[in-house]
Amino acid sequence: MTQQTPSRPPIGSLIASKRRRRDDAASQTPRLRRPVPVEGLQLTIGRVGDREFAGRAFDPEAPDRRLIVELLLDGEPAGLQRAELFDAVPSGEGDGCNGFRFTVDPEVLIHIRHLGVRIANRPESPVRELELASDAPDIARQRPGCVEWQGGLRLGGWVRRDPTGRPPLVEAYLDGERIAHAKADAWRDVSEGGARSIEAAFTLTLPRFLADGAARRIEVRHGERALSGSPVAFLAFADGLEAELASRSQLRDETARGQLFDLACPDAVPFSAFETWDVRFFPAPAGPRLARPLAVAAVGPDAAGRQTLASPGLTGHVGLVLAPDGGPTRFDAGDLVRFLEGPGLSCPILVLAAAGTTFRPGAAARLAAALEADPAAEIAYGDLLLEGPDGSVSPLLLPAFDEERFREQGSAGLAFALKRGTAIKAARRGIAELFRLFLSPLESGGGLSAHLHVPGIACRLPVLDLPGLNEALAEAALAHLAARDIAADVHTRPEASLPAIRVRRKAVARPAITILLDAADGQDSDITSALETLEACRTGGRADLVVIARDPDSVLGERLKLDGIALFETESRQGWAARLTHAAARVDSELVCFLDVGLRPDGADWLDEMASRFADPRTGAVGPIIASPLGAIVEAGLVLRPAGRAVPAFRDRMTGDPGMGDALHIARQVSALGPKCLLLRRADFLGLGGFDAALFPRFGGHIDLCLKLRALGRRLILAPDAQLVLSNDDPEIESPAEIRLRERAERLLFARWPHAFADDAFYSPLLDRGPVPYSGLAWPPGLSHPRRSSLASPLYVPPGW
Template sequence: MTQETPSRPPIGSLIASKRRRRDEGVGQTPRPRPPVPATGLQLTLSRAGEQAFEGHAFDPEKPDHRLIVELLLDGEPAALQRAESFAPALAGIGDGCHGFRFAVETDRLQHLGHVGVRIANLAESPVRSLDLANEAPLAARHPVGAVSWPGGLRLTGWVRRPADGGAPPLVEAYLDGERIAHASADAWREIAEGGAASIEPAFTLTLPRFLADGAARRIDVRQGERALSGSPVPILAFADGLEAELTARSALRDEAARAALFDLACPDAVPFGAFEAWDARFFPVPAGPRLAKPLAVAAIGEATAGRKTLDAPASSGQVGAVLAPDGGPTRFDAGDLVRFLEGPGASCPVIVLALAGTVLRPGAAARLAAALEADPSAEIAYGDLLLAGPDGPATPLLLPAFDEERFREQGSAAFAFAMKRGPAIKAARRGIADLVRLFLAPLEGGGGLSAHLHLPGAAFVLPEFDLPALNEAFAEAITAHLAARGIAADIHTRPETSLPAIRIRRRSAARPTITILLDAATSPEPDIAEAVEALEASRSKGRVELVVLARGADEVLREKLKLDGIALLDVEPREGYAARLGRAAEPLESDLLCFLDARLRPEGADWLEEMASRLEDPRTGAVGPVVTSPLGAIVEAGLVLRPAGRAVPAFRDRMAGDPGTGDALHVARQVSALGKACLLLRRTDFLAVGGFDPLLFPHSGGEIDLSLKLRALGRRLVVAPDAALVLASDVRETESRAETRLRERAERLLFARWPDAFASDAFYSPLLDRGPVPYSGLAWPPGRALARRSTLAPARPIPPGW
């Protein structure tokens, strides 16, 4: 099978012409050779700012080794760092990544005379020292930014924030001297340099698709006239991934399995703004599956808008009706629905219900109906949405598998979906006369997680709507839904959202007892005292106990904790994370357990009550908060699972207050796994699934394994956006080589135990970017758009020592 190569665009021809002239040497000056490294160990140090000191450490005889540099303050050791950042002075020598950068606090600098460095654990190491009295800051040495290639035709990185606070910096990409792409650095990233952190503008550059031809290239990336660290960036991209490229070639088809690993490691994506081209490329207008029986369509709303919905043919032989509004934009007369389904729609096994004015995309309704007919246990099927705006193209909203928590707090999937005729009639006869309640009707009838199917792919285009009116209608519908289920809760509308959104706070008949397990095994004693004090407001409300896990606590701290009524658990010398927390939890008798990192500080007095209220739902298994850095960057807001056992933090490229993609950070939502920084769950559930596994996951991965065990038990994992905690320090811990090996082994074991969970995260769309920054674009090519649920099969057994 042959594939026709598309003609090059004009800029491609220009670049090819320039390359030929370069290769032929016509009018070109010879390229300078890379500098020849000097012999002997190289160690440099210079001052790069008020607090910054940088240099490089390099051994020409072992160019692949990364040396450990020790910071000396007036001759005394103060910090260690691996020399692995890009050093411009070594550009052209290997990858040039042998640089380091230390930050020294201003109050310490005032009392220092010299700052120096040496190679750690090397007796004959040279020492480089600066006399602070004679060294002026050299701000120009600050790196202007950095760039890297995550895969495909994307380049990501960061640049310095403009000193005048002006417009986002412009970043440009060049190939053979010609500009081929540019982007504004309009996102954010937390950058750690020398142990200190800062928030800097971040960018994503999407390169032209004609470069996806399997040829390796080097792309120059600049901000203004200065090249970013890491530039030129080598890239290698294929039209639809390497696996598809090799599958199309009969001689190389056997290599497709290995090519799939390359695609996983270097995934491609395009920005959301390219949705129309992406959609046309991977989801061409389909005829849709041929249905044996006609399809019913009901539009809820005014007649004029309803006709617009019915005029878009859902399938051949469809039967349509407009159900007049009855007290709100989502309400209708239940009798009208029953009469329609028992009259004109009597021969239709499936009905599509949508807000009036919604446009059904070609073939989408037939796909939803076919999925329902093929699944006896399913009652409702929904697809992804396009949100129409006043100007420009529609915005894609790519939804998760059924997320009960999110769909109760946000109006989205409930505004357009397909439902089997029988359950729809039963719900209407029970008095359900609202589109939102109809979507959640299986829950009111005692149904479980199997009733809802999600089919990835844009199925409906929602019309522009009156947000205040729809917010009010959505809140009334959820209030009635909770009342029908006997759930007492306080409901408040959430302001400043793009979609209807509310906050639900369940009322508790009896306040549960909670034990906070403060993990301070690696914290110094002053930090422990500060963490304990920060939790005093939570303890003072009653029914909250505190247990501190510490290693080598002195008598002063022991006495202070004893006087405050706080238990202390001594951590054994080599006791890992899973073992010490499991040992601490085993003898407790409280209702709830809260595993808390000692570096976290609550923001607000009711963080624990907010999380505990989510556990009032017996099907909720664990709750996590939103954790931010001292500078306001999001550190944890749930995890997204990636193939090969990796779990990456969601929305780590956002600042506190950012709504997130589809307002996801403004509402409670389910996730596939929660992070270890803060985790609240029932003690009975923790013991029922065996807690953390100290054998397979002694140091890392245990919280992910625990999360998945809870999900396999039928429990939901929820991120509570109104429970906020902040890291007390922005100091980053450097991962040792031993810790890296343990983490990589944990990732392998996680994938072996839970292959289905990692292959396709139920709460993350297969159509979204599979790179290191979730929710940053559209996957190219997209994952498989198969009907899916949020349920999870039990773990696969792993032999000991595997």
């Protein structure tokens, strides 16, 4: 149902009154004269920081043309930039995007007396110079930050870091009235003038009364200065355009277009608005009517257990408190069997939870109904509320069944429902512990179909005893892996906010690995640097190394030959997908690692950590965390978005950040991995045809391959203890041709895998669908039907379509 937003709420009345006063004053104020148009080519330059220089290049005779500016250091050419940044000319002509910015290396700058600029390839261009010894930085000209519309009522961007270290404050104004503010307490990798820096990032959510379908412009400031991109235009609807059109009978035929708009411009609210969001979309339900009662068992002390049994929605069901037996999550298996064969004999579903857990009204019935409606399912779980020491709660919105995550993290295993037969079978095998019982279907041959995720908050967990739960989780993981004949070392992760462990499998014989170093777009110096950092991987026969290069230097070729490193030359016009597929076909190792020449290992055991995941035959591919030299996370798995887009997860975080729900502390499954570092079985890779060079010659081939692996039942794992760092901060600039190729790849991916992109199994449908994953709550949320992590085969797309 579409939310009815008042047309003139109290704050709206104040703003309207402010507008009338402003208009009345404007009618009595003499009009300003139109600025005199400037004549001739305009070129300026100024110093805006210790090593930053900015200016404007504008041609009044061709106001829409973007000029190329050449940097001169003591008269010698040193760089080029396109004048396309926002910097309005005094005449008001053009669109104001005529600014440019250069950043010069401080080690170079100390030896330079004059810095100048000129228009490239124009002999008649004037030269503007600065005397570096006398020109002090004009900090006022430094861009304070940038803002952009992210869809719905969400604005996002960055601001300069505060020298005091405090998060900068960003404010939004409508008609002179402040209507919203936010602290820039995240991070963003910013590229300006050919250099990169880490700046404070923010997400600002506007008031919901503005979601009335009217287009508006909002001014966004930091202090007294407006951010670049301000005023920013936006358009939002109460529950999305699709719902708005569906509520109007004369426009119902347009709902498909509304759905596309909502996918392209998704709305969201911050986590701090959880209570409002929860009441709006998840009012307390009675839950589905069940034909037979539930059996409910709480594991833990008697008083806390009775609190769980008294939860709303559990009254009228058959309950039992299972006393702890050797640990906070352990119980006597015989007690459970006697309960299910006695008082719970007529109950088809058992609900199990740690004592002190409080179920929400109707939540247990929803889990039970999902199990009863699905013959293949054995266990169902929902999302959680985590209680803090101060009584506050935080939503933990979980993915579809993620075997890797739920083995290394105690979250879903603290409260779930399972079928009576599954519980009795596991108890008679001696499984008498919550975490292991949650994973028990895997020990008896159950696959991806055994677990169902039912989106929506199911229960509230009490304050957790992390030391005790960490030990319990470690013991349960070891017993679970031993039952599957997998040897492993297990260590707890005390820094996490949820029970968490690190599992390192012991391989009987390490598989042979070949690292395919893709240097086709790199320089000889890049190859040399990469080989030095990868030498540790070659020692002791840990891995073979192959360099893929385009037109390699003969000296480099001889050096590689002497070092025993193979060199695969690639044709100048051979695309990314074709050259890597051909290279993999020429080696014979069990595992191949595609590695970009611009990456450097951060630690000696990165490859061992990734390779150990292949002790499980169902592992399809493994990727690391990739960071920038400044410490910002560049890639930690990909989140699939509608229309074929894949967004790097946690790109607004620094290394060491735990991520939402400790996602950066534990291994987890993802829907797709990035192309810069990808380890997988050569047989799987070639069996699937490698990277599809026909459909995805340059972009998207790695995503298509990852989804094909998933469709085969393979798991894609992000290994957080394997970390690599980019060798430099040079921004990646796409040419117009590359942009068109990438956009076509996105269309093809969505055509082949529409269900995978519409609902990323390893991301919650309740989370923000915008450009920054894990940054808020979707408004409205996605579908909350029970779901699995399995994936259907791709749809056929004819070549050339």
